[in-house]
Amino acid sequence: MLRDVQFKTQAADAAMRAMFEARKKVFVDLLQWDLPVLAGRYELDQFDNPDAHYLILSETDGTHLASARLLPTTGPHLLDSHFADLTDEPIPHGPTVYEITRFCLDRSLTAVQRREARDRLVRSLVDFALENRITTYTGVAEPAWLRQILTFGWSARALGAVRSINGMLLAALRIEIATDTHARLDRAGIIGRHACLRAEAA
Numbered sequence: 445m446l447r448d449v450q451f452k453t454q455a456a457d458a459a460m461r462a463m464f465e466a467r468k469k470v471f472v473d474l475l476q477w478d479l480p481v482l483a484g485r486y487e488l489d490q491f492d493n494p495d496a497h498y499l500i501l502s503e504t505d506g507t508h509l510a511s512a513r514l515l516p517t518t519g520p521h522l523l524d525s526h527f528a529d530l531t532d533e534p535i536p537h538g539p540t541v542y543e544i545t546r547f548c549l550d551r552s553l554t555a556v557q558r559r560e561a562r563d564r565l566v567r568s569l570v571d572f573a574l575e576n577r578i579t580t581y582t583g584v585a586e587p588a589w590l591r592q593i594l595t596f597g598w599s600a601r602a603l604g605a606v607r608s609i610n611g612m613l614l615a616a617l618r619i620e621i622a623t624d625t626h627a628r629l630d631r632a633g634i635i636g637r638h639a640c641l642r643a644e645a646a
Contacts (some may be wrong), residue, residue: 446499446500446501446502446564446568447459447498447499447500447502449497449498449500458506459500459502459506459508460498460500461486462500462502462506462507462508463498463500463508463511463548464482464485464486464487464488464492465485465486465508466508466511466548466550466551467486467487467511467546467548468481468485468486468487469550469551470548470549470550470551471487471546471548472487474551490520491513491515491520491521491522491545492513495515495516495519496513496514496515497513497514497515497542497572498511498512498513498514499511499512499514499565499568499569499572501561501564501565501568508550509549509550509553509557509561510547510548510549510550510561510562510564510565511546511547511548511565512544512545512546512547512548512565512569513544513545513546514542514543514544514545514569514572515542515543515545516539516541516542516543517535517536517537517538517541517542517543517582518537518538518539521543521545521582522543522545522584523535523543523582523583523584523616524537527584527609527614527616529607529609530584530603530604530607530609530614530615530616531603531604531616532603532604532605533603533604535582535603535616536580536582536603536618540577540578540579540580541578541579541580541581541582542573542578542580542581542582543581543582543583544569544581544582544583544619545583545584547565547583547589549561549562549565560635563634563635564635566596566629566634567626567629567634567635569581570598570621570625570626570629573621573625574621574623574625578621579620579621579622580618580619580620580621581618581619581621582603582616582617582618582619583616583617583618583619584614584615584616584617585614585615585617586612586613586614586615587606587613587615590602590606590615590617593617593619594617595632596629596632596634597628597629597630597631597632597633597634598619598620598621598625598628598629598632599619599620599622599625599628600617600618600619600620601617601618602615602616602617603615603616603617603618604616
């Protein structure tokens, strides 16, 4: 089940709580990022606000599998607020540009399950863009994740060289979304779009 929710309408939803808890386990416990933690269990920051959209892939019982946060670039977002030095060109922004952040695969998944959840979430990002007239995604990634992103088949490129920011090696990137993006993902071996079941949150 994939849910498309906003913070302002779904803050108490079990899927949201599971996502914030999973983010803490991945980004704080595993990757050791210095991020705020609520009640010792949930990773939230200033960008978890009414403007954020979330794609949450979960089991029917609400168990978190994967998730991503999408931020409109018409307002504050990570790249322009904290990582502008990563770009060698103007930061893409505007009503058709969204930023992908907190792409999170649950730590409980096996390697095979992680690959499937990753691919389903990537497909859902494309669907969300096409349905909402988004033409460009931006993001910030560590080198290993950036290399993966660039192999998915979509039109993607770095916006500058990998640089050290606060002791972390990071790069900024942009991804172009068009009507042929699903076909490009097919050719790159990302699982078929018909495996990506979508359910809007109630």
